[in-house]
Amino acid sequence: xxxxxxxxxxxxxxxxxxxxxxxxxxxxxxxxxxxxxxxxxxxxxxxxxxxxxxxxxxxxxxxxxxxxxxxxxxxxxxxxxxxxxxxxxxxxxxxxxxxxxxxxxxxxxxxxxxxxxxxxxxxxxxxxxxxxxxxxxxxxxxxxxxxxxxxxxxxxxxxxxxxxxxxxxxxx
Amino acid sequence: xxxxxxxxxxxxxxxxxxxxxxxxxxxxxxxxxxxxxxxxxxxxxxxxxxxxxxxxxxxxxxxxxxxxxxxxxxxxxxxxxxxxxxxxxxxxxxxxxxxxxxxxxxxxxxxxxxxxxxxxxxxxxxxxxxxxxxxxxxxxxxxxxxxxxxxxxxxxxxxxxxxxxxxxxxxxxxxxxxxxxxxxxxxxxxxxxxxxxxxxxxxxxxxxxxxxxxxxxxxxxxxxxxxxxxxxxxxxxxxxxxxxxxxxxxxxxxxxxxxxxxxxxxxxxxxxxxxxxxxxxxxxxxxxxxxxxxxxxxxxxxxxxxxxxxxxxxxxxxxxxxxxxxxxxxxxxxxxxxxxxxxxxxxxxxxxxxxxxxxxxxxxxxxxxxxxxxxxxxxxxxxxxxxxxxxxxxxxxxxxxxxxxxxxxxxxxxxxxxxxxxxxxxxxxxxxxxxxxxxxxxxxxxxxxxxxxxxxxxxxxxxxxxxxxxxxxxxxxxxxxxxxxxxxxxxxxxxxxxxxxxxxxxxxxxxxxxxxxxxxxxxxxxxxxxxxxxxxxxxxxxxxxxxxxxxxxxxxxxxxxxxxxxxxxxxxxxxxxxxxxxxxxxxxxxxxxxxxxxxxxxxxxxxxxxxxxxxxxxxxxxxxxxxxxxxxxxxxxxxxxxxxxxxxxxxxxxxxxxxxxxxxxxxxxxxxxxxxxxxxxxxxxxxxxxxxxxxxxxxxxxxxxxxxxxxxxxxxxxxxxxxxxxxxxxxxxxxxxxxxxxxxxxxxxxxxxxxxxxxxxxxxxxxxxxxxxxxxxxxxxxxxxxxxxxxxxxxxxxxxxxxxxxxxxxxxxxxxxxxxx
Numbered sequence: 004x005x006x007x008x009x010x011x012x013x014x015x016x017x018x019x020x021x022x023x024x025x026x027x028x029x030x031x032x033x034x035x036x037x038x039x040x041x042x043x044x045x046x047x048x049x050x051x052x053x054x055x056x057x058x059x060x061x062x063x064x065x066x067x068x069x070x071x072x073x074x075x076x077x078x079x080x081x082x083x084x085x086x087x088x089x090x091x092x093x094x095x096x097x098x099x100x101x102x103x104x105x106x107x108x109x110x111x112x113x114x115x116x117x118x119x120x121x122x123x124x125x126x127x128x129x130x131x132x133x134x135x136x137x138x139x140x141x142x143x144x145x146x147x148x149x150x151x152x153x154x155x156x157x158x159x160x161x162x163x164x165x166x167x168x169x170x171x172x173x174x175x
Numbered sequence: 176x177x178x179x180x181x182x183x184x185x186x187x188x189x190x191x192x193x194x195x196x197x198x199x200x201x202x203x204x205x206x207x208x209x210x211x212x213x214x215x216x217x218x219x220x221x222x223x224x225x226x227x228x229x230x231x232x233x234x235x236x237x238x239x240x241x242x243x244x245x246x247x248x249x250x251x252x253x254x255x256x257x258x259x260x261x262x263x264x265x266x267x268x269x270x271x272x273x274x275x276x277x278x279x280x281x282x283x284x285x286x287x288x289x290x291x292x293x294x295x296x297x298x299x300x301x302x303x304x305x306x307x308x309x310x311x312x313x314x315x316x317x318x319x320x321x322x323x324x325x326x327x328x329x330x331x332x333x334x335x336x337x338x339x340x341x342x343x344x345x346x347x348x349x350x351x352x353x354x355x356x357x358x359x360x361x362x363x364x365x366x367x368x369x370x371x372x373x374x375x376x377x378x379x380x381x382x383x384x385x386x387x388x389x390x391x392x393x394x395x396x397x398x399x400x401x402x403x404x405x406x407x408x409x410x411x412x413x414x415x416x417x418x419x420x421x422x423x424x425x426x427x428x429x430x431x432x433x434x435x436x437x438x439x440x441x442x443x444x445x446x447x448x449x450x451x452x453x454x455x456x457x458x459x460x461x462x463x464x465x466x467x468x469x470x471x472x473x474x475x476x477x478x479x480x481x482x483x484x485x486x487x488x489x490x491x492x493x494x495x496x497x498x499x500x501x502x503x504x505x506x507x508x509x510x511x512x513x514x515x516x517x518x519x520x521x522x523x524x525x526x527x528x529x530x531x532x533x534x535x536x537x538x539x540x541x542x543x544x545x546x547x548x549x550x551x552x553x554x555x556x557x558x559x560x561x562x563x564x565x566x567x568x569x570x571x572x573x574x575x576x577x578x579x580x581x582x583x584x585x586x587x588x589x590x591x592x593x594x595x596x597x598x599x600x601x602x603x604x605x606x607x608x609x610x611x612x613x614x615x616x617x618x619x620x621x622x623x624x625x626x627x628x629x630x631x632x633x634x635x636x637x638x639x640x641x642x643x644x645x646x647x648x649x650x651x652x653x654x655x656x657x658x659x660x661x662x663x664x665x666x667x668x669x670x671x672x673x674x675x676x677x678x679x680x681x682x683x684x685x686x687x688x689x690x691x692x693x694x695x696x697x698x699x700x701x702x703x704x705x706x707x708x709x710x711x712x713x714x715x716x717x718x719x720x721x722x723x724x725x726x727x728x729x730x731x732x733x734x735x736x737x738x739x740x741x742x743x744x745x746x747x748x749x750x751x752x753x754x755x756x757x758x759x760x761x762x763x764x765x766x767x768x769x770x771x772x773x774x775x776x777x778x779x780x781x782x783x784x785x786x787x788x789x790x791x792x793x794x795x796x797x798x799x800x801x802x803x804x805x806x807x808x809x810x811x812x813x814x815x816x817x818x819x820x821x822x823x824x825x826x827x828x829x830x831x832x833x834x835x836x837x838x839x840x841x842x843x844x845x846x847x848x849x850x851x852x853x854x855x856x857x858x859x860x861x862x863x864x865x866x867x868x869x870x871x872x873x874x875x876x877x878x879x880x881x882x883x884x885x886x887x888x889x890x891x892x893x894x895x896x897x898x899x900x901x902x903x904x905x906x907x908x909x910x911x912x913x914x915x916x917x918x919x920x921x922x923x924x925x926x927x928x929x930x931x932x933x934x935x936x937x938x939x940x941x942x943x944x945x946x947x948x949x950x951x952x953x954x955x956x957x958x959x960x961x962x963x964x965x966x967x968x969x970x971x972x973x974x975x976x977x978x979x980x981x982x983x984x985x986x987x988x989x990x991x992x993x994x995x996x
Contacts, residue, residue, distance in 0.1 A: 004895045004896075004897070004899050004901070005895075005896070005897070062305075086225075086308075090225045091225045091226070091311075093313075116897065117899070118225040118226050118227075118285070118313075118897065118899060119223075119224070119225020119226070119285060119899070120223070120225065120286075120461065120465075120903070121225070122895070122899040122901065123285070123461070123465060123899055123900050123901060123902075123903040123904075124461065124903060124904050124907075127907075
């Protein structure tokens, strides 16, 4: 099943500063909800450990991530794949940045393709859980960026993308 | 007549006897496979694929093996070199595919096993399985059979196509019938959904590959062991006689436990690797729902129906696409089994069905109750109702105009099947009377004025029983199967007890009771004096290659074998009795005396009881004259069905021996606010010929009705676009329970079969009558909304999407009518 989320937020920081923050795994990854640790393979490849708990499926997921696009300072994209007991998740997260009047606007899109028992037994819970965790991530980003900027200039928003998750009955 | 004979003189067949099985089952004294504990037994857990379609790049079992308590692991890569791929029933190119019980280089459905872990406890095995790391490379999944036929993403590269089988079934003069038709109705697409069975007991297997005698011992609940051992022997490279399968009480199968042989293979191979320690696997409910077996899903495209001016169907042409999931296994038998009921209960003689079957990245199918025939029968019932509506003919009248008439039986169908007996108009009449058809019509008219959506639907269907396995040669002319047979053994044991062993593998159908009734009638004793052994054992029970419990056949094949064995025993007892009582056989009568069942001479009054007879053969044989040495009082009988091999080219021949029929009527209301369909009234009329035991038949009718209502309204296997099964728990699959069951009325019509010794017809599958009937009732409720019921599954959500958001079933897109008169 596919979960697609998207939204935008604004911070009163320079475009390059925001971009550098988002593309630095050492600063970005710890903001992931339920972050447990990470290891860097090279400058663009790293593995993050996060706690996963959906219904009775609980455990630590190893998510291998790659900074797959790095067009400083306009666009960045992470791609990755994670596994946890009962399922695997393929994730893509992209950030498109623009700057106007001292404010950097971050337009983000995230997609998670979930495979396995995780989708089978907890499919209905995944989308709200995903939304909740994305909101946490955005809040974390804002807080972290706010540490360098006393007054955040915009309220974050996390809204679902227009395309609904694919849950249709096959062949019907 | 002795007092004791008063009961024995009854004809026990036809009596409403309580089931012998209830004594232990209702008191919790049944013995199921999971009740068995063996010394040094290990427990198995499968590692399953999260992907519907992927390459297996690496399987790392090291972490699992390092866990204390883990005894061993097994991967597909280990299995492939030491086994043969499973036998394929279909012809080339699908005969070339390599089906192993664990994924070797690829996985083809979510939940496919890729490795097995065995440990000292079930919990340890489950924990260890989670430590197995499998590296996959995801491939494009295909979850729709029509899409699969485009071969854009191949499941089995060895075959070079996803098309498992294709054949055209054509009879009569179809073109002429369409040319001369008064009306032609075209239906673009109909779809029969994928659902399964939910037996109380999931699959359970204990396997022991004994290193001392190099034999494999199974205790399990497979419901067709004589079929399973044929697959297992070839796969495991052992002689079939080195495999012993025992079953015990079985908590339901409904056909889908037939295909548990892949898991049986893994359990045996792990046992072998573990030095012969017994290995038990107990399937979880999620495993059962996602990866045991589902019923076949089928799509009906480009249907055209020719009718005369009176609404009599003269021809049907259509293209059918069956989805068998990732591996054919029991398939492509379903590609021909539907044609046992080719015209359904109708008289049309001209038809052309282009039938294809495709593999998809979904759970493999198995012969689920009503296997392959219910899909076709649902299709025909949809066709009849849609045509009736388009021509303005009431659905009951439409059926009466098209039913095969009672005087036409035995009736030969266009494809050569011989319907033994039936009276469909009478069944309709009985059903209408019992449900109060006219009253409901009035209530419906009044309710519609209030804006309520109430529909009344009829479903007429067939339960064909006792297959001619020669039909397998229609799908693959090279197969060495034809006819049908069943074995039974009936004996007097050393102390004179009548003991019967059947070749079937009962799962709740009351075989112990009905077999006892048959033997009791032959020997003139009470059924309680007959012991029918519980369960099945390939070493102990007489069986043939067709033995098992499936395809509604026990009442015909199983009881015919029992009857034959009892007759042989009776003949031996008479010869022995004549010697013992110094009289001739014509003087002897069977009955029950003061010392139990006995033979006695009418004129002298002398008698000998069963112990005395058994003693003569087993323990006092010096008293026997040589001409009686051949008597054993241990009689085996193999019953064979009178079939011929069908014409493989013309696809013509008698494919089944008996045709039980069902006629159901449902009154259903779709709630305006929630779109949830509610059953307001329901009648199930059944004709299975001579009834052996009425409560058992009635119970099977209720069971099949519940199964069908669940399928029609609550149970569906939902896959998302990437092949995740989204209904693998009871929270999502929502099987029907007693709480959801409406109050079902029961009616009975009896047209004895001329093709069985007792007049009985096999029954129990019910032809999925409720699926057809509820579709018909919903259709009746929604014609005015411009909605065609184009799918066999209709819950509130689907009806909302048909009525309000108009995503499905729009009449103007689906149905076209050409009226030439």
